[in-house]
Amino acid sequence: MEKYAVYVPRLINKEEKFTAGHxxxxxxGEALAxxxxxxxxxxxxxxxxxxxxxxxxxxQFPNVAWQIPWIHTLFENxxxxxxGVEAAYKAMRRKGGLIPKDTKIVAIGGDGGTSDIGLQALxxxxxxxxxxxxxxxxxxxxxxxxxxxxxxxxxxxxxxxxPAGKKSIGQFSWKKNMPEIAAAHNVPYVATATHxxxxxxxxxxxxxxxxxxxxxxHVLSVCPTGWRTGTDxxxxxxxxxxxxxxxPLFEVENGVYKMTVEVPQLRPVTDYxxxxxxxxxxSDDVIxxxxxxxxxxxxxxxxxxxxxxK
Amino acid sequence: xxxxxxxEVSIAVADAVKLCNxxxxxxxxITPQTHIVEHLAELVANGELDAEYxxxxxxxxxxxxxxxxxxTGARTFTATASQGLALMNxxxxxxxxxxxxxxxxxxxxxxxxxxxxxxxxxxxMSVRDTGWIQIITENGQQAxxxxxxxxxxxxxxxxxxxxxxxxxxxxxxxxxxPIMIPDQAEVDKYLPKNRFPLPLNPDKPVAMxxxxxxxxxxxxxxxxEVNIQNSKKVILQAWDxxxxxxxxxxxxxxxxxxxxxxxxxxxxxxxxxxxxxxxDELKKEGMDVGQVRIRLWRPFPFEELREAVKGADVxxxxxxxxxxxxxxxxxxxxxxxxxxxxAKKPNVVNYVxxxxxxxxxxxxxxxxxxxxxxxxxxxxxxEYEIYGVxx
Numbered sequence: 001m002e003k004y005a006v007y008v009p010r011l012i013n014k015e016e017k018f019t020a021g022h023x024x025x026x027x028x029g030e031a032l033a034x035x036x037x038x039x040x041x042x043x044x045x046x047x048x049x050x051x052x053x054x055x056x057x058x059x060q061f062p063n064v065a066w067q068i069p070w071i072h073t074l075f076e077n078x079x080x081x082x083x084g085v086e087a088a089y090k091a092m093r094r095k096g097g098l099i100p101k102d103t104k105i106v107a108i109g110g111d112g113g114t115s116d117i118g119l120q121a122l123x124x125x126x127x128x129x130x131x132x133x134x135x136x137x138x139x140x141x142x143x144x145x146x147x148x149x150x151x152x153x154x155x156x157x158x159x160x161x162x163p164a165g166k167k168s169i170g171q172f173s174w175k176k177n178m179p180e181i182a183a184a185h186n187v188p189y190v191a192t193a194t195h196x197x198x199x200x201x202x203x204x205x206x207x208x209x210x211x212x213x214x215x216x217x218h219v220l221s222v223c224p225t226g227w228r229t230g231t232d233x234x235x236x237x238x239x240x241x242x243x244x245x246x247x248p249l250f251e252v253e254n255g256v257y258k259m260t261v262e263v264p265q266l267r268p269v270t271d272y273x274x275x276x277x278x279x280x281x282x283s284d285d286v287i288x289x290x291x292x293x294x295x296x297x298x299x300x301x302x303x304x305x306x307x308x309x310k
Numbered sequence: 311x312x313x314x315x316x317x318e319v320s321i322a323v324a325d326a327v328k329l330c331n332x333x334x335x336x337x338x339x340i341t342p343q344t345h346i347v348e349h350l351a352e353l354v355a356n357g358e359l360d361a362e363y364x365x366x367x368x369x370x371x372x373x374x375x376x377x378x379x380x381x382t383g384a385r386t387f388t389a390t391a392s393q394g395l396a397l398m399n400x401x402x403x404x405x406x407x408x409x410x411x412x413x414x415x416x417x418x419x420x421x422x423x424x425x426x427x428x429x430x431x432x433x434x435m436s437v438r439d440t441g442w443i444q445i446i447t448e449n450g451q452q453a454x455x456x457x458x459x460x461x462x463x464x465x466x467x468x469x470x471x472x473x474x475x476x477x478x479x480x481x482x483x484x485x486x487x488p489i490m491i492p493d494q495a496e497v498d499k500y501l502p503k504n505r506f507p508l509p510l511n512p513d514k515p516v517a518m519x520x521x522x523x524x525x526x527x528x529x530x531x532x533x534x535e536v537n538i539q540n541s542k543k544v545i546l547q548a549w550d551x552x553x554x555x556x557x558x559x560x561x562x563x564x565x566x567x568x569x570x571x572x573x574x575x576x577x578x579x580x581x582x583x584x585x586x587x588x589x590d591e592l593k594k595e596g597m598d599v600g601q602v603r604i605r606l607w608r609p610f611p612f613e614e615l616r617e618a619v620k621g622a623d624v625x626x627x628x629x630x631x632x633x634x635x636x637x638x639x640x641x642x643x644x645x646x647x648x649x650x651x652x653a654k655k656p657n658v659v660n661y662v663x664x665x666x667x668x669x670x671x672x673x674x675x676x677x678x679x680x681x682x683x684x685x686x687x688x689x690x691x692x693e694y695e696i697y698g699v700x701x
Contacts, residue, residue, distance in 0.1 A: 085378035
């Protein structure tokens with residue numbers, strides 16, 4: 001294990017594109033995931049950032065944490081802004097403008113900015129086929145405004161707008177399946193990732209950015225503040241999400257599904273739910289319901305990977 | 311050499327955009343703007359215009375794509391109207407505050423409900439505080455010329471502001487007019503390349519759109535205000551230079567038979583030409599009447615307006631929008647504000663006319679002018695008059 005700790009950091013690019021000194025909460029999974037994601041690519045990138053946690057903790061004038069070109073405008077329009085940047089670079093390159101070669105466009109947003117308010121703009125940009133990568137850093141609620149539920153909040157999770165109570169189990173609906181929605185656009189590349197599996201995440205970011213055409217990455221980012229977990233547990237929960245089948249790591253490359261982290265025997269979802277304050281009110285029968293749903297969704301995904309194998 | 315042709319105004323505006331060689335056009339279809347963007351799409355499809363045409367999924371995304379494009383230093387155009395302008399409203403504010411020179415044609419149309427595709431100025435008035443330069447045109451030639459002028463003004467390093475060119479929906483967009491289409495060489499002489507000073511470029515990274523704490527926010531807003539106020543001198547230079555090359559002169563406040571006239575009618579947009587005919591006829595009948603028109607709406611031409619109306623006793627202001635529960639027409643309320651502190655000022659009478667495409671004819675304008683003089687003399691219980699409405 002000691003040797004592992006010496007060896008692994010050498011595999012990772014030392015350069016920080018998203019630098020220290022930003023103002024994320026202690027133990028922020030999103031800040032970690034962003035840092036990892038941009039270590040996977042070179043500097044020839046333009047970042048388009050939706051309003052949200054990352055924009056706020058990394059984008060306060062004049063202390064912006066980004067070392068590469070970065071633009072934030074609004075909440076729901078990030079994919080559209082990225083479309084404009086991409087089209088402009090395409091036109092200017094064709095017309096001899098003074099711009100570098102092969103610049104890549106990466107749009108980033110949270111789960112609210114992606115699966116709720118920004119879904120239309122994202123769908124439009126994916127459908128039109130712009131050459132860009134969209135990364136959703138999913139911390140499963142509107143954390144920036146104070147932990148309100150989004151369509152990406154998991155079933156049963158207590159948030160400030162889906163509180164648990166005598167007549168409420170917390171979030172009343174099942175998490176919207178954004179990776180499948182993206183895949184339904186028949187884009188070249190869709191993948192899930194999490195900071196708990198950094199090499200898997202970085203491989204996918206590098207692949208997505210290099211791939212011509214639109215790519216979509218859905219990155220589970222643990223939020224200790226909103227999930228009511230210890231700040232030192234984020235990678236533990238990120239890995240448990242994968243190992244319980246709650247958040248499978250897979251990719252869809254040109255329509256072919258592949259599990260990138262195989263979990264031969266899923267752990268029970270209670271391993272993931274326990275210790276998270278947002279789930280602590282859940283009764284055994286609700287947990288059983290979640291278990292059943294996770295298994296069903298996991299099986300459906302496995303079926304797709306079988307069809308994909310050549 | 312420029313050629314004078316009979317052409318639908320929308321097509322001519324699109325041809326004017328082509329002469330400016332934009333890099334990106336992002337647009338969503340909405341009546342009565344469609345012919346402008348359809349023709350641009352056609353020019354791109356035929357290889358006559360080398361640009362990226364982004365057929366976005368909404369006007370919100372149209373303006374958002376324009377932000378991204380303009381931020382890279384690409385020359386950027388869009389067009390919209392009515393609900394489209396309302397839908398993109400929050401993005402419209404961002405374009406000016408981030409100093410992104412997007413050029414937008416607005417085919418003025420009423421706002422729902424009830425749904426109406428026809429012209430009034432409720433859309434234009436809904437964006438008067440967004441920080442854009444707004445030029446209001448009266449005929450096809452003005453729309454063509456000011457489209458070209460807008461690129462020069464907006465992209466000027468001293469300005470860096472988005473510009474709207476307003477042309478009345480249907481009344482202008484769908485009519486065929488004789489229009490001088492400028493020559494490419496002349497446009498190239500007039501319009502320099504876009505040299506956006508701090509573009510998104512990995513060779514020289516910049517951060518755009520950081521959020522501002524209270525310690526800096528007011529300074530950014532004041533800088534924006536000083537900036538748009540200062541843009542007026544660049545607009546005036548751009549109009550002068552245009553006159554030298556193309557021989558057509560534009561001014562913030564344009565006058566017609568107004569020198570020495572004791573009664574003035576103030577018009578905005580395409581109905582101004584109808585009003586001019588009414589002025590001619592009334593003068594023949596012996597009435598002392600003239601006309602002024604607002605060409606530049608933002609930045610508001612305070613000095614020019616005061617100068618143009620200072621000799622008049624009565625100023626009858628036409629509005630094609632209502633500020634509901636407020637002072638009536640937005641134009642009249644601003645005109646009154648501009649004149650309030652003047653020692654000598656005309657008596658201002660406000661008429662709201664032509665909402666949702668209702669025609670106001672020459673005889674209507676004659677009636678309005680005559681009635682308006684009467685109201686100025688005798689006074690009225692109303693904050694403003696609404697003309698030609700039943701019930």
